[in-house]
Every structure is written in C-alpha cells, then in structure tokens.
Amino acid sequence: MAQSNGKKYLGVTEPISTAGPTEADFARTRDLEKVLTEAGLYESPEEAVQREEVLGRLDQLVKEWVKNICLRKGYSEQVTQEANAKIFTFGSYRLGVHGPGTDIDTLCVGPRHVSREEDFFGVFHGMLEAMSEVTELHPVPDAHVPVMRFKFSGISIDLLYAPLAVWTIPEDLDISQESILRNLDEPSVRSLNGCRVTDQILRLVPNIEHFRTTLRCMKLWARKRGVYSNVTGFLGGVNWALLVARICQLYPNALPSMLVSRFFRVYTQWRWPNPVMLCEIEEGSLGLSVWDPRKNPRDRTHQMPIITPAYPCMNSSYNVSSSTLRVMVEEFSRANGICEVIEMNKAEWSALFEPYAxxxxxxxxxxxxxxxxxxxxxxxxxxxxxxxxxxxxxxxxxxxxxxxxxxxxxxxxxxxxxxxxxxxxxxxxxxxxxxxxxxxxxxxxxxxxxxxxxxxxxxxxxxxxxxxxxxxxxxxxxxxxxxxxxxxxARPPKVTGTGRLVGTNSLPxxxxxxxxxxxxxxxxxxxxxxxxxxxxxxxxxxxxxxxxxxxxEKQEAYADATPATLLRPDANAANFGFPEIQQNGPGSAAVQAKQxxxxxxxxxxxxxxxxxxxxxxxxxxxxxxxxxxxxxxIRRPVIRLCSASVPPSTSAPPGNHFVNR
Structure with a gap:
C-alpha cells in the first residue's frame, strides 16, 4: 500500500476522489443491481453446490493420478505415498463474478517428476476420456497456455497444469510467493500467473463487493456491445477485471453505480498506450522478463497495455490491434454519454446495455x-x-x-x-x-x-x-x-436532413x-x-x-483531457518512459511515416x-x-472497395492488397 502525506492508498497514484455516495447514488445502485439480477447474472444455490462438488471430485482425481504416475515410473513406496497434487481456481470463479453456465478456470499444481506433455496430456487425458461424466474433452497442448477443456457432470472446466520444482506438494501451498516460480519453464509460469494475478487483484481493491458488482456490470456491457473477446483482439475477463480494479482504486468510497460512470469517464479520456497498472512493476529476483518498453521493443508496439499486478508483470491485452482499440474507444465514449444522462435521471440503465447492431x-x-x-x-x-x-x-x-x-x-x-x-x-x-x-x-x-x-x-x-x-x-x-x-x-431509420440520427442503437x-x-x-x-x-x-x-x-494522414491523438495523475502515475511515468512510448510507439509520427x-x-x-x-x-x-x-x-465513413480489372498474373507478392475470390 502506497503512502502520501501520511495517508495510505492502493495503486500507483493517489485517488482522484474520496467522496462518498449520495442518496441518489444509493438509488441508482439499487436500480443497477436489479438490472443485473434480471439479466440472469447470478447462479442458483443448487448450481453453486454442484460446482463445489465437481471441484472436490476433480481434486481427488489429480491426487490419484499423481500416485499412479509414481507407481508407473517405479518410485519408492515412500515417494508414492507422499506424492500429491492440488487444484486452485482463478478467473471469474475465484473473483466471485461467475454466472450460470460459465466455466471454471482451474490450475493443477504437481511435483517435478510428473510432466505436462506425457503425463498430463497423455495419462490424465486417458483417465478423463474413460469417465462417463466427462464430455467434450478437448486438449490444447500447443496453446500459449496449454489447457485441457472438458465438461464434468455438465460443468465446463478449463484445466491448466504446472509442475513445480519440488518433490512433494503440501496441502497449504502458497503460490503467491515469488520463489514458487524458480526453475520453471515459461508455460508453467504463465499457468501459475492466472491464480497469482487473480489473488493480487482481490488484495488491491478497497471494497471487494463493490468491485464484484461493478465488474459484473462491465462484463455484461462488454458482451452486449460486442467487445468481450480476448482471442479476437478485444478484452477478456482478466482485462476487464484489471480496468475495473483501477477505477476502484481511484474512487475508493464510490458505490457500483458511481464506479460504472467513472469507468467510462476515465477510459474515454485515457491516452493509450499509457499503461493501466494496479501497482509498481517489480523487477524481481528470478530474472524473468517483465513488461518494460524501455528494454523490450515489442512492448512499445502494444496498443492498449493493461499490466498484471503479479510478478512477472505482463501486458494482459497484447492481442488488441489498432482496429479493435478504435472500436473500444468509440464504445467508451458512447457509454460515457449515456451514463451522464443517467446521472441526470433522464435515462434508465437499460440504455447502457442496448445490444450493438x-x-x-x-x-x-x-x-x-x-x-x-x-x-x-x-x-x-x-x-x-x-x-x-x-x-x-x-x-x-x-x-x-x-x-x-x-x-x-x-x-x-x-x-x-x-x-x-x-x-x-x-x-x-x-x-x-x-x-x-x-x-x-x-x-x-x-x-x-x-x-x-x-x-x-x-x-x-x-x-x-x-x-x-x-x-x-x-x-x-x-x-x-x-x-x-x-x-x-427492419432497417433502423436513416439520418435525417438535419443530421439527427434516429435509431435504436444510439441517443439522438x-x-x-x-x-x-x-x-x-x-x-x-x-x-x-x-x-x-x-x-x-x-x-x-x-x-x-x-x-x-x-x-x-497522421492519425490524430486522442483528446488530452485526462488528469495528469492518470496519464503519468507518479514516478512510474519516468521509470517506464511513457513519453518514449508515445514518441516511438505504434501511433508515433516516426513509425506512421515509415508505415x-x-x-x-x-x-x-x-x-x-x-x-x-x-x-x-x-x-x-x-x-x-x-x-x-x-x-x-466516431462517425463511420465507408468507401468503395472493389477488385481491379487487370490481366492475370501469378507473380503478385503477398504484400499486395487482396480481396479473396
């Protein structure tokens, strides 16, 4: 926890405001929670019990699997008896924002002599395949983070595996310690970081319940507006959690309705690629690579850096492209306008969650x-x-x-x-x-x-x-x-001669x-x-x-209306060379002139x-x-796009612009 003038605060800067809620804020928060409930975002008690039972059964399976591996490899009876594995959860389930039908992100931690390639994706995959309650089994061993996906008694599971550099796994294992990463390969470090980041987020927000309600709201909004998908270049669950957590730090006494409106107000004005960080980036003692645009040229190309708070700190949103960033900035701007109208009591929360056409x-x-x-x-x-x-x-x-x-x-x-x-x-x-x-x-x-x-x-x-x-x-x-x-x-009404857009997808x-x-x-x-x-x-x-x-033409920079505390978080601005990012990054004049x-x-x-x-x-x-x-x-101009009528050729290089046949 940082400290300034004798006052402690969470985050890399002091809060923007410590003001508390008014009666109107309490009323708007109740209305917002009602909308979230009606949207079916909360699971039933029966489903919650079923999830707990599935996780317990899965924990028993991995313990049996590790002991079987020890017997197959001829280890002594003592080693076999002490062999153990443990299941951890992370993602939306660990954060407490999961809903009906959502999957459970899980991590299995095992000893050093139980391998990922042969034992996890081989032997354990075979065990699951033979079980009648396991369906839709899909191993992805070559993914950036190797994962086994399946349904266990109807509950979707994403299971990762990380073999630690130890012979035994204690039941009270604390994976938040930096030393747990020693002598591990990169897939294991990435697998462990899911749990480490989730736990660190919960430690760095001032009010967990307000954080959870706000995050549920933002995830619903992102899905309705078509910007919830890490794989296609938008943001996934951990990205939205980090963005919401930063707003909670900047407004520590705000209610969820206030946090939602501040979320859009801040990120509409944020000057990307300035990074969003919940804490200082630590170099660590293990020599693992961390996000640092001064040292890593690839980090300078990131469009929307959202940095994970656990060592090694990484950019969780490296998939974002210039096109998807444009779409998200437009959506932030639209939502900011709607929230301002809601705060004036001239609109309902349903206007914010209107699906994107x-x-x-x-x-x-x-x-x-x-x-x-x-x-x-x-x-x-x-x-x-x-x-x-x-x-x-x-x-x-x-x-x-x-x-x-x-x-x-x-x-x-x-x-x-x-x-x-x-x-x-x-x-x-x-x-x-x-x-x-x-x-x-x-x-x-x-x-x-x-x-x-x-x-x-x-x-x-x-x-x-x-x-x-x-x-x-x-x-x-x-x-x-x-x-x-x-x-x-039916097509929505067109723009009238006065320039007023009348439709179901935006305010007049x-x-x-x-x-x-x-x-x-x-x-x-x-x-x-x-x-x-x-x-x-x-x-x-x-x-x-x-x-x-x-x-x-050179792309215009986003409006520079963000408070200085947001754009240059204390000493971190100088430490990570934010001016250098803007000078030499993907949106810079030098790079654009070249491109x-x-x-x-x-x-x-x-x-x-x-x-x-x-x-x-x-x-x-x-x-x-x-x-x-x-x-x-945020106007959407359109242009004539067509293929040229020219004689055939077989020598056209892949660098040309092509419309597929």
Missing part, C-alpha cells in the same frame, strides 16, 4: 465459414480458426498500411440448414477515419486472405471434412441465420454537417481474365497506367455516384465543442 454498422463484411464432419471436429477446428482470426485482422491492417480497418464480431453463428457441421465468423470493414476521400478507391486483399487460409489449414490435428471459406458480403447480403429467430429485422445527436452520400462496391470475384494487383518498381505494369494510393509510405501499386480508379454516409454520435447532452469533436471522431 453489428450488422447495421458497416456496409462491407468478411464472412469466414468453418466446416467439419461432426461436432467434436467442429469444436476443435472452430477453436483453431478463431484463434487465428486476430492474425487476419493484423494482416489486413498491415497490407493496407492501416487504411482498411477490421471489426471482428466476437461470436460465431451456426447455419442449421447446411449439410454437415458449420459455423461462421464475421468482420466489418471500413476505411480508416481521417483519410482523404478518394472515390472508387480499392483494396484488393485476395492474397492476404489466401495467406490466412494457408496458415489456418496447417492445423496439426486436421481431419477430413475440416474446411474454411472466406468471402465478402455486403450488408444487404448478410444471411438471415445470424439474426435472432432467423429473420432479418445533433451534428454540425449534413449527411454526405457514398456508394460502396466490393467485388470478391475478379472479372474473367483479370489478374490481382501487383507491386511494381517503375509504377507501370501490364495493367497499364499506375498510380499510388494517397498517403494516409504510410507504400510502394507504387497498380490500382483502378472509377467515378461512382455518392450514396449515404452513416454517422454515429455521442449523447445529445454533449453540445460543447469537445462533444462535437467526439461525435465527429
């Missing part, structure tokens, strides 16, 4: 269809494809020099009418905001998609029937099975400029006899005249009539110049 937000989408022969194969194949979708987003951003942005939907959709087993993922596409308008500008990403397909089909556990298809669809071509009930809803907003019109056309199948665009050195190819796309100087490309320009530019704003209470800037920032 993903399939109305864009005019162009990528559809990734995943096929398999049966349910088990589909579950494995889908999980692998989903884990690679982030790479597709990054490749599109890289190959178009950041000019084309992707918004992946965090969920998959199932078409029951297709033969075999099938699901589909979707990504919204749009031109990066702030770029000069070029009518008919095209981004041909066919080879980018083909490169993604080849990387996905290298799956080591591939079986006959596993397949993937990537195609472009326009908004009007979105299949009906993605909508509730399998029926496409007055915009300063009348709506423009643009036409979109993205062709995924090239004309007969055509060839993909290819890079040239001279600016001339068989396609005829060449013209380089306009350089993207936004593409070689000459062949591309076709056509003149097309303008149609409609969809705009989205913040709340109507934001009438100031700052609010007008925020409204302009």
């Amino acid at each position: 993903f399939f109305d937000a864009y005019k162009n989408y990528l559809q990734i269809d995943v096929f398999a022969a049966d349910n088990d194969d589909l579950r494995r194949w889908k999980g692998w494809v989903e884990s690679r979708l982030r790479q597709l987003t990054l490749k599109i951003e890289k190959h178009t020099y950041g000019m084309l942005q992707c918004h992946p939907h965090p969920c998959d959709f199932v078409d029951e009418s297709k033969e075999g087993k099938h699901c589909a993922f979707f990504m919204g596409l749009q031109k990066r905001q702030g770029l000069p308008s070029q009518e008919g500008q095209q981004f041909d990403i066919r080879l980018t998609v083909e490169e993604f397909r080849q990387s996905v089909t290298g799956y080591q556990l591939w079986k006959e029937g596993m397949d993937i298809a990537v195609s472009h669809v326009r908004r009007r071509q979105i299949p009906a099975y993605v909508f509730p009930g399998g029926t496409k809803p 907003t007055e915009l300063d400029t009348p709506p423009l019109k643009r036409k979109l056309d993205l062709e995924t199948t090239p004309p007969e006899g055509s060839r993909p665009l290819r890079r040239t050195n001279t600016g001339v190819s068989e396609a005829g005249s060449c013209q380089a796309p306009a350089k993207p 936004t100087q593409p070689p000459t490309f062949v591309f076709q320009q056509t003149v097309a009539p303008l149609e409609e530019l969809e705009a989205a704003g913040t709340s109507s209470i934001a009438a100031s110049s700052a609010a007008a800037a925020a409204a302009a920032e």
